[in-house]
Amino acid sequence: MVQNLNGIKHMRQWLAVGFVTVWLGFQPLQTWAQSDAVKVGVVNVAVLLEQSPQAKSASAGLEQEFSAQQQELINLNSQMEQKQSELNRDRLAMTESQQNLREREVAILGREIQRKRNDVQELLNIRRNEELAKLQNVVNDAIRAVGQREGFDLILYEGIAFTSSRIDLTEQVLQYMTELHEQPGSNFNR
Template identity: 55%
Template sequence: MRSTSNILFGVILSVASLVGFVQAAESAPAKLGVVNVGLLLEQAPQAKQASSNLEKEFGPQQNELKAAAKDLEQKQQDYQKNKMLLTETQKATKEREITMLTREVQRKQNDIQELVNIRRNEELAKLQGLVNQAIKEIGKQQEFDLILYEGIAYTNNRLDVTQAVLDYLKKLNNDKRAGFNQ
């Protein structure tokens, strides 16, 4: 336990020394910022557009899956309603049909979910790259010395540059749309 405290104390001293060194070297206080990437990934117009694109891309498959599930449910209800009137052979045939349809619906559901996850991860990777680019651009424009991702135990709100990055992403999105409309 003591060695962990010593390491933590050493890290704190190192960061403090680094900030002090930067301040002494430039005769100006270091400009620090913090950004909430989770909020950006949730609220950026590019994230909303990616989500909308995924819905459009996979909407037909989702509708097909819903129709198959509804068909399965109807067959199960019909079987339950009429099973007293069926012969043993007819019952066995209907049960096999329902079992096969159940497996098919589950397989389709798993396949679609896997494809959606793959595409969502692709879109998320693109968005993360764009967010990182936006953070760097805001850092240069506003002359930050250091911008950290949120995940810090405490930060003062005046260090939070999340809104500036979000505004930049919105402007970038609007500029992109304006370019397409010309």
């Protein structure tokens, strides 16, 4: 029992020495933090990827790029609906072989539409990912530029559960991106 008390006394001494050592070790950090405050900001990248003029421009460009394919799909779908309507209307006047032939035509057209729709969707996804990668580079450059201009030491943008409006830089970065987008010849301009 006496040995246990000595062990506890010895452990308390080591803890006290450890505490003092750690406290003395942090003294320079506390002094540094008091004299040179770290400036931290937060940016909501989802807002920038959705509301920036570069994002809107990329979206409009993709829409224009794929408008012909979308129109072709609309026309093919109209053709299929018309053939289906004609089949339903004339079904009683047709022989069974004529009905089968028309049903096959409608089914073939339906498969063609689905195949084209899948192809267009795949191409659209590839192009959207390419544009998103470009836009992410623009956003990162804008965040870096605003951070350097405003003297920030750290800017965070992922995994933030709460942000005070005092350190939220989203609007500043969005404004910066808007200004860059409006400059002729800017490499941020689409």
